Amino acid sequence: MGFDSLTRRYFIKRAGQFGAALVLGENILTRNAIAQATEKSFEQTVFPGKEKMTVLSSKPIVLEMPANGFEHFITPTDMFFVRNNIGMPVIDINKWSLAVDGEVNTTLRLSMDDIKKFKEVEAVVTLECYGNSRYFFKPKTAGNQWKKGGIGTARWKGVRLKDIIEKAGITDKSKHVVFDGADEPFAPGAPDFKRSIPIDKALDPNTLLVYEMNGMPLPVYHGYPLRALVPGWGGSAFVKWLITINISEKEFEGFYMVYKYRYPKSPVSPGTKVSPRDMTVLTELDVKSIITRPIDGEKVSSRDMTITGYAWTGEAEIKKVEVSTDLGRTWHKAKIIRNGGRYVWSLWEYKWRADRTGFYVLMSKATDTRGRMQPLHQDWNQDGYLYNVADKVGVHVV
Amino acid sequence: MKIAIIVFILTASYLTTAIFAQALQLPEGEGKEKVRSTCALCHGLEIVTSQRLSRNGWNDIVERMIKWGAPVQPEDKKVIINYLSVNFGEEKKLR
Known part of the structure; x- marks a missing residue:
């Protein structure tokens, strides 16, 4: 089959599906078969309803949340990550069971x-x-x-x-x-x-x-x-x-x-x-925290800043989050702003005044109620699962 | 009719995006077409171009894929591993 006829075939298929969704006034994401039809033939950079995402793979569809997604405690659906392993199905609810x-x-x-x-x-x-x-x-x-x-x-x-x-x-x-x-x-x-x-x-x-x-x-x-x-x-x-x-x-x-x-x-x-x-x-997740603000490499124009991030764990709750601004020599307790409790991330912050301008490495390290603490070095494994090293971001205070 | 027009415009613009995006190109070199024709049977090529692995790492991956059913001819295996190691080696910068 030539490219033209392939294009035409998918055009018709998509037009039908897209049209149906519009006519019925349904949430396009729930009925959208476009991405599925697409992933079989094209490598692409945009998926309908997921335009803000970073495409890691188009076949299968793997989409990463961009850094500004962390601004929301409840992640908006259009920014929520996607990790398919194989082809995404289109399901007719009337035939489904x-x-x-x-x-x-x-x-x-x-x-x-x-x-x-x-x-x-x-x-x-x-x-x-x-x-x-x-x-x-x-x-x-x-x-x-x-x-x-x-x-x-x-x-x-x-x-x-x-x-x-x-x-x-x-x-x-x-x-x-x-x-x-x-x-x-x-x-x-x-x-x-x-x-x-x-x-x-x-x-x-x-x-x-x-x-x-x-x-x-x-x-x-x-x-x-x-x-x-x-x-x-x-x-x-x-x-x-x-x-x-x-x-x-x-x-x-x-x-x-x-x-x-x-x-x-x-x-x-x-x-x-x-x-x-x-x-x-693999079963439960391990304890982990990340710094979401400032972002790695950011130039911060004030010596006063709020370092923000999330912490979460597997079958436990977050007990504390600590922050270091001197490459792990000293650690300071961060404040839990919104405690998600079990199975939900917790939002934390640490207010800090840099004592000079220049480059700093900020780190965060969480501990859970089972006493598990983020390591400073990774447990390496060949497929790269469960990375939970204490997070590190570099900032320039200017 | 209005809906049909909207559908047409949306779909057309969407397809255009898809067609242009298809230009995700592999670097030139011996083995390029073999990578495209065998690896892309089961998965997109971003997962290839976004890796940075040593020659040993690529060797492991290709062997694993063959074990899992990738139709790689014995004489092509070396060519594919070499192409991937040269173009997506550890020292190559990520885009």
Whole structure:
């Protein structure tokens, strides 16, 4: 097929989808199939509804939040990061259903109306990609080169996964919950994206299946019509476009469990290759803080400044954040301005007066309620996951 | 009709963006077309051009991709690794 006919074909396809969305007056993001049609043929720099994002990859779609996204405690949806692993599906809600099968007493097939009959729950939850900040690893590791923007916080609405699983009824063999979405690989035979979480985490009342994000139906980028919300864990557990929840006796052993999203069982020296059997599937996030203002390399015209940032952790809460303005020689307690509590980032600030003009390195270091503290040097791993070194930005006081 | 026109304009401008953006070019060199034809089967090329890896690092990645199903002919493997190491090596500046 020539380029012209390809163009024409996609033009027609897109015009139809775009038109339908406009006519129905629906949130374009929820019905927008444009990006999906596009990612199969073009490398592009703009995705509808996500124009402000930095494109790390167009196939699959991977979009990083720009630095000004941190100005919002609740990340606006159009700035919320996207990390697809394979092709984004277009789902017709009238044909969609969620199957709950495997090691259960009763297999379920639920429509969206059925799901909405369960008790509705709302939660603010921070979501971070396991690979966020990969850019800062030395030596470099392969993968999407996220800086700080593979994270966001949203207000989610949905139902407890526990309520659905209990309706199906668990057995002695119900040990793991495998999420499968409607997304499909780009090439025939390439692996599907599926991932499991242990039953304990699935039955945690904070683990949800969500259909709304920031007061709107989930946009297609974020898993329309239903995604998993596994607070305190990384993005790959928040499976999107859910169609099947399979309860299993064993941890799922697919590609995205065995070859990706895996971490060495014990520390290795930088550059060491580790085989899958010496690694385990990633679970909770580690404690982390970042400085969001000033930004790295900024020229600050006043010696008085407010250093601002966020701190978050996995299965715990933030206990304290400390700031250093002298390369870690001395540390000062920052003030928590907005405590997000469990599973939500906390906003902090530290007011500081520079005693001279010139160059400074500002650092931040968080500690959580389990006593975990950000390290000053990284635990290197070959795929660049869980980077949580005390943050560092250089500023010029002029 | 009005909607049709809006749709036309939006879609046309959108497509134009897509077409121009398609110009994400790989640097010239032996292996360029092989990288384009094999790697881009399963993923976009930004993930290639945004990496900075040592020759060993690229070797690992290419081997991993072959293991995962990338259709790389044995005689092309060296050419691809060399192309990637020369153009996207650790010492190359990120754009």
